[in-house]
Amino acid sequence: xxxxxxxxxxxxxxxxxxxxxxxxxxxxxxxxxxxxxxxxxxxxxxxxxxxxxxxxxxxxxxxxxxxxxxxxxxxxxxxxxxxxxxxxxxxxxxxxxxxxxxxxxxxxxxxxxxxxxxxxxxxxxxxxxxxxxxxxxxxxxxxxxxxxxxxxxxxxxxxxxxxxxxxxxxxxxxxxxxxxxxxxxxxxxxxxxxxxxxxxxxxxxxxxxxxxxxxxxxxxxxxxxxxxxxxxxxxxxxxxxxxxxxxxxxxxxxxxxxxxxxxxxxxxxxxxxxxxxxxxxxxxxxxxxxxxxxxxxxxxxxxxxxxxxxxxxxxxxxxxxxxxxxxxxxxxxxxxxxxxxxxxxxxxxxxxx
Numbered sequence: 251x252x253x254x255x256x257x258x259x260x261x262x263x264x265x266x267x268x269x270x271x272x273x274x275x276x277x278x279x280x281x282x283x284x285x286x287x288x289x290x291x292x293x294x295x296x297x298x299x300x301x302x303x304x305x306x307x308x309x310x311x312x313x314x315x316x317x318x319x320x321x322x323x324x325x326x327x328x329x330x331x332x333x334x335x336x337x338x339x340x341x342x343x344x345x346x347x348x349x350x351x352x353x354x355x356x357x358x359x360x361x362x363x364x365x366x367x368x369x370x371x372x373x374x375x376x377x378x379x380x381x382x383x384x385x386x387x388x389x390x391x392x393x394x395x396x397x398x399x400x401x402x403x404x405x406x407x408x409x410x411x412x413x414x415x416x417x418x419x420x421x422x423x424x425x426x427x428x429x430x431x432x433x434x435x436x437x438x439x440x441x442x443x444x445x446x447x448x449x450x451x452x453x454x455x456x457x458x459x460x461x462x463x464x465x466x467x468x469x470x471x472x473x474x475x476x477x478x479x480x481x482x483x484x485x486x487x488x489x490x491x492x493x494x495x496x497x498x499x500x501x502x503x504x505x506x507x508x509x510x511x512x513x514x515x516x517x518x519x520x521x522x523x524x525x526x527x528x529x530x531x532x533x534x535x536x537x538x539x540x541x542x543x544x545x546x547x548x549x550x551x552x553x554x555x556x557x558x559x560x561x562x563x564x565x566x567x568x569x570x571x572x573x574x575x576x577x578x579x580x581x582x583x584x585x586x587x588x589x590x591x592x593x594x595x596x597x598x599x600x601x602x603x
Contacts, residue, residue: 251387255282258380259299262373268349270341271373273297275354277547280475281381283320289434289472295324296337300345307337334359338366353377378552382544384565388476389589389598392545392567395473396587396599398430399480403469403601410484412461416441420454423469432471436478436549440468447483447493447580450539450573462487464580470549477549479569480601481585489580496533496574496582501603503527503572504584507541507555511588511595513564517541517555524572533574536581542569545587566590567598 259271259282273279276287279295283306287293294312298305306324308316316324327336341347341363349369364370384392402423409422420439427435442452443459447466459465463486470479483497503524510520521541528534540556545567553560555568562568568590573583584603588595 251385252282252284255380256299256304260301262351262376263299263301266349266351266371266373268351268369268371269300269347270345270349271299271351271353272341272355273299273353273377277551278353278377278381280547281377283322285316285319286475289436298341298345298347300347303345305340305345307333307340309333334362338362342366375552381546382552382566383563384546384567384589388546389565389567391474391476392478392587392589393598395432395471395476395478396480396597398427398432398473399469399471399478400599400601401430402426402471403467403480403482406467406482406484410459410465410486412459412463412486414459416443416454416457416459419459419465419467423467427471432473433475434472436470436472440466440481442466442581445578445580447582448575448577450575450581450583459486462489464489464493464582466581466583468583468585475547477545477547478598479545479549479571479585479587481571481573481583482601482603483582483584492576493580493582496576497584497603499527499531499533500572500574500582500584504570504586504603507572508570508586508588508595511555511562511568511570511590513562513566513590513592515562517553517560517562517568518557520555520570521557527572528574536574536576537572538575539573542571542585544568562590564590564592568595570595 276293279293296307306322308324310326351373353374419441438453441454443465444463446452465484468481507520507524528537542555544551571585575581586597
């Protein structure tokens with residue numbers, strides 16, 4: 251698996267007439283080596299790939315872990331040394347690199363490398379497109395992540411009660427996900443009740459869930475490095491009729507849009523189908539975001555299902571998540587993580603709306 255991915259990087263060298271590729275981000279390091287690092291933090295491992303040599307660079311502190319998780323014997327920079335300075339010296343003096351491809355660099359490192367090497371070119375997009383098409387092994391892991399997520403969310407109707415604090419709901423979900431085998435949560439759970447459900451990213455607060463209301467829950471976990479992302483809404487008592495209608499409309503938007511999520515087709519068509527449903531009801535101005543996004547090692551990645559053209563590819567994994575939001579009243583979003591196929595899209599796990 252990793253050999254084929256490294257060969258992809260070597261292929262970029264020929265395509266771009268470059269000497270080496272430098273991989274620096276935690277998600278890309280995981281994709282090309284299996285080293286997890288710490289999600290959301292700068293990578294403690296850099297990877298340099300040349301045509302005839304692979305050079306991992308890390309600290310003395312991480313040396314043993316890199317060996318265990320990747321099988322590589324890394325080069326280490328001095329314990330109290332400047333990692334960037336060591337990297338530049340390694341590239342320029344030891345490896346003789348003059349034309350460098352990279353996935354992502356902060357401004358300071360970019361400027362230092364540019365001054366030392368001269369020829370730097372970004373290949374982050376090529377890597378994101380490569381990552382977006384999942385292997386069968388990745389799909390199995392993502393099915394498991396989805397299964398854990400939907401099991402947790404299926405238990406919510408037995409947990410949610412008026413007066414319950416949103417934070418407690420989020421905590422219970424996190425605890426249950428870990429019990430079921432999740433590595434961790436891949437984002438802070440969105441638990442938005444009552445009027446707060448009109449906030450698309452309304453993370454849990456110390457607010458108590460009101461009577462006769464709605465609770466919007468957006469939840470995702472990471473399993474062996476791969477993410478899930480699901481959203482459901484839960485009605486308590488007699489919620490506002492407008493939100494009941496909004497749920498019915500959003501189910502229709504979901505069904506019409508997912509029918510357009512097909513390998514080889516333009517992702518814009520799926521977005522446009524959802525938009526039309528809301529437009530026909532006169533509510534399109536309340537549809538505030540794109541229809542969906544790629545999911546994989548990170549919970550938001552390429553491709554996006556939006557108003558922009560994008561050709562969908564077989565075995566990409568994306569979300570389909572239409573939603574509408576009424577300030578001062580509440581909002582509705584329904585989201586599944588789905589596998590793109592030639593004959594349509596398949597939810598990775600099933601949970602009733």
